[in-house]
Amino acid sequence: MSFNTKILGTGSFLPDKILTNDDIAKRVETNHQWIVERTGIHTRRIADPSKDETPSGMAKMATLRALEAANLTPNDIDLILFSTTIPDQFFPNTACMLQHKLGITNGCPALDINAACTGWMYAVPMADAMIKTGLYKRILVVGSEMTSSFNNWDDRNTCILFGDGCGVAILGRAEAGEESQIFSTVLTADSTKKDHLTLLGGGACKRITHEVLDKGENWVAMNGPEVFKSAVKTMASLSEKVIQDSGKTMNDVDWFIPHQANLRIIEAVGNRFGFPQEKVIVNVDRYANTSSATVPIAMDEYIRSGKIKRGDNLLLAAFGAGLTAGAVFLKY
Numbered sequence: 001m002s003f004n005t006k007i008l009g010t011g012s013f014l015p016d017k018i019l020t021n022d023d024i025a026k027r028v029e030t031n032h033q034w035i036v037e038r039t040g041i042h043t044r045r046i047a048d049p050s051k052d053e054t055p056s057g058m059a060k061m062a063t064l065r066a067l068e069a070a071n072l073t074p075n076d077i078d079l080i081l082f083s084t085t086i087p088d089q090f091f092p093n094t095a096c097m098l099q100h101k102l103g104i105t106n107g108c109p110a111l112d113i114n115a116a117c118t119g120w121m122y123a124v125p126m127a128d129a130m131i132k133t134g135l136y137k138r139i140l141v142v143g144s145e146m147t148s149s150f151n152n153w154d155d156r157n158t159c160i161l162f163g164d165g166c167g168v169a170i171l172g173r174a175e176a177g178e179e180s181q182i183f184s185t186v187l188t189a190d191s192t193k194k195d196h197l198t199l200l201g202g203g204a205c206k207r208i209t210h211e212v213l214d215k216g217e218n219w220v221a222m223n224g225p226e227v228f229k230s231a232v233k234t235m236a237s238l239s240e241k242v243i244q245d246s247g248k249t250m251n252d253v254d255w256f257i258p259h260q261a262n263l264r265i266i267e268a269v270g271n272r273f274g275f276p277q278e279k280v281i282v283n284v285d286r287y288a289n290t291s292s293a294t295v296p297i298a299m300d301e302y303i304r305s306g307k308i309k310r311g312d313n314l315l316l317a318a319f320g321a322g323l324t325a326g327a328v329f330l331k332y
Contacts (some may be wrong), residue, residue, distance in 0.1 A: 003173040005128045007332055008138065009070025010300040012167040013061040014287060015053045021160070028156040035160045040263020044163030044288035055084045056097035057146040058166035058305035062300075063102060066168050066288065072138065074102040077170070080110040081127060082142045082293040083119030085321075086149050087112060096267045116189075116197070117259055119143060119292035120167070124316075124328050126183040127171045138172040143292035150199055152219035161261070162220075163288035167296025180309055180331055183246035186238050187326040193230055196223040197321035198257030227323070231265050235317040236272040238327035243315065246260040246329050250275060252313055253329075255302065259318035260284035260294035269317070292320070308332055 020043050021032040035041055039248035047053035052060075059082065061135050067074060082095035095110035115122040120143030127139040153159045174180045200206050201218035212218055235258060243250060250273050263284055270280045281298045290297060295316050302308040312332050319325040 001134060002132050003134060004178070005131045005171055006174035006178060008072065008170045008172045009066040010167070010169045010296065010303050011065030011067075011069065012297040012300040013065070014297070015047045015058070017046045017048060018043050019046050027153060027159045027223075028159065030156045030160065038264070039160060040285050041160060041288045042285045044146050045165055047164040053164070054088050055086070055144040055145070055146050055166070056088050056094050056101055058146070058164070058191050059098045059142045059168065060101040062144070062166040062168045063098070063140060063142070066140075066170050066246055070170050071168065074104045075106045077140045078108045079127070079130065079136045079139045080108060080142065081113055081139060082111065082144065083113045083115070083123055083187040084144050085114060085116050085119065085291050086146060089294040091200045094144070095142075106166045115292070115320060115324040116322060117261065117289070117291045117294070118318045118322070118324040118326050119320070120296055121292075121316065121318040121326035121328060122324070123189055124171070124182070125187060126184065128182045130172060131173060138170055140168060140170055140231060142166065142168045143296050145291035145293045147289070152216065152218050153179065157224060158220055158222055161289050162259065163290050165287055165290040165297055167292045167293045167298075167300055169230055169296055169299070170200065182328065182330040183240040183248070184242045184329045185326070186242050188234070188238065188246070189322045189324045190230070191322065193226065193323040196226045196230070218261070228262070228265060229251065230317045230323055231261065232272075233267045234319050234323070234325040235259070235265075235327070238325055239269070239315055239317045240274070242327040242329045248313075248329070251278070253315045255279055255281055255308055255310040256315045257281045257295050257298050259320075260287065260298060261289045275320070292318075294318070303332070
């Protein structure tokens with residue numbers, strides 16, 4: 001027996017601390033206008049680990065909101081898929097940390113996923129497949145990122161881009177007669193572009209040493225122009241493919257939720273479709289790039305505001321280091 005997949009509930013969490021462009025300009029040679037013209041970003045949120053605003057701590061707060069929205073309890077979750085680029089620690093994984101913080105006692109499996117900014121998008125088709133086949137009933141899909149932990153605040157080209165936050169969705173079975181479903185998904189990776197967005201230090205190949213620190217290899221590094229070009233081309237092509245695979249057209253899309261990396265990228269992708277800007281969800285101006293958390297945060301905001309309603313068709317697209325990319329087309 002096959003089941004349709006429904007988003008049962010969503011939640012998000014953003015730290016209280018707001019870092020403005022003017023704040024950054026006090027540290028590096030930049031200014032508010034320069035940042036806005038190139039990225040569309042005005043502010044970003046910065047986590048405070050002393051308040052447990054870690055990847056797992058932020059995920060706990062977002063998940064509790066999603067559970068409330070879905071009218072579920074923590075022990076109703078039977079699988080945790082946790083996307084994070086920099087985990088709480090190398091092991092145990094952050095999904096297990098979240099299971100503990102939520103007080104889940106049912107022994108559900110807990111798995112971390114790292115596909116950088118595409119991680120949450122990678123997890124959705126995995127959850128969809130397992131729900132459709134009946135393997136699991138309710139899957140918590142988390143995107144939680146503390147990007148401030150790997151951001152080089154002395155590099156004006158990268159420090160302006162990132163922010164912290166978490167977005168989650170609980171996926172489960174749609175009841176008989178409900179329209180909610182995931183129409184189609186597509187995931188890709190192009191490792192020929194793997195060197196365009198990297199964090200070299202801290203892994204098995206380059207553990208943290210004085211030499212690694214001296215070279216700055218413990219910070220994120222990016223070839224901005226190449227990432228920009230690849231992002232626009234890839235998100236546009238995957239969005240077109242996922243719509244085509246569903247047998248529908250762009251006219252059937254009620255809302256487009258792209259990865260919130262840069263306003264110029266978002267606008268360029270929308271322009272390729274001639275897609276109405278008022279149907280493109282944007283919050284990069286307030287939160288900057290929260291990596292794999294951007295899409296679920298934006299989706300939760302619009303659901304809670306009442307703009308996204310049951311029965312709406314949502315097109316989701318993302319890209320990240322790897323270069324990974326993915327798109328999902330669904331009926332909420």
